[in-house]
Amino acid sequence: MKVLIIIPAHNEAEFIKETLHSLIQQTLLPAEVIVVNDNSTDSTEAIVEDFSKQYSFIKLINRSSSNTHEPGSKIVKAFNYGLSQTSITYIDIICKFDADLIFPPNYLEAIIQAFKDQPKLGIYGGFCSIKTNSGWKLENLTGNKHVRGALKAYSKKCFKSIGGLKPEMGWDTIDELLAQYYGFTVKTNSELVVKHLKPTGTRYKTALAKKFGISLHQIRYDIGLAVLTSLKIGYKKQSLKFFIISMLNFFKAKTKKIPYLVDSKQGIFIRKLRWKGVLDKLV
Known part of the structure; x- marks a missing residue:
């Protein structure tokens, strides 16, 4: 199964190197990783460009946008722009990942197997963990029936049925509700623990x-x-x-x-x- 990963990135120089490093170490590699450099003013572009020169499946796309803070909509607009730039003619799984994650080596392999085993699976993902003084622990926003917006994976059929991602606050809830409306299931895997380097709480x-x-x-x-x-x-x-x-x-x-x-x-x-x-x- 072919996996397309799109990563919207705005001033993520501090973290994106670790994210991309964890993706190139996957037991099953994606068909394409598109990083949308969304109006960054730090070294995000240079870091991604360096990876793209070393790995043919990593692609840098630059996008100009407003510096205005737009909760929910800005990141989806960047994602949608990246989706329009893919060179992959056939895709089985579409992933929207954040630029501040460290994935375990078997993450993509586990996602692919889940979609193979469950024909009605529409949205899938692991659990996010954050670093505390006592070590890494699961984010309190993680749940058994909700895939965090930071690491969404969609079957192509589900993605088309729900009409893609809506550039609005709450997009990562709307997608799951509409997926179920169209008869797809939404599941998480507690054994797939991803390190979230920039906790969501810091953005509220x-x-x-x-x-x-x-x-x-x-x-x-x-x-x-x-x-x-x-x-x-x-x-x-x-x-x-x-x-x-x-x-x-x-x-x-x-x-x-x-x-x-x-x-x-x-x-x-x-x-x-x-x-x-x-x-x-x-x-």
Whole structure:
């Protein structure tokens, strides 16, 4: 099976060398790795270019974009640009990886085997771990039914069915909900532990909380689900402020009638699926 990996990178000079080094050491190599250097001002471009000269399957693509912080959308726009630049005519698995990860040597081999063994598998990935004073431990955002946005792998059929990735905050939840809507499964593998060098928590700011609240409206969550989801993330981030800002912007989005990202039938499916998940945890 052919694997295409796309890595959006903005000022990742501190980490991307380790990411690429872990990918060239895989037991099964990808068909192509596209690194989208998204308006970096550090040495990201030079580092990737050096790898591309040594390894023919690594490709550097430079992209000019705004320096404005756009939670969710900027990284997907870079990913989509990279996808349009692939030279691979046939792809079985499409991966969106962050530029600050260290993969175990068997990571791609395990992903390929999972998609081979499970025809209805749509989205797959391992677990992220972060470094603490006592060693590496799993991120609290990692779960059995949610593949972290940092290391998504899609079957080509699933990727096409969901219409690709949406350049909006919450893209890494929308993709999984739509995958299930179209009959695909979403699974994680706790034995595939990836080192996450720049924890997600360091990026959470007010702008992200605002976007998060809006995204809950855009995927047609009802008030109950919005409250529970915002509380959950706020608790994990140990931030009451995150919860308050998220909910305020959820209501603002409803009042302003900001366009939805899913249609009404998809919205009904999503709400039923989410409430089932809540009730299953209570039983």
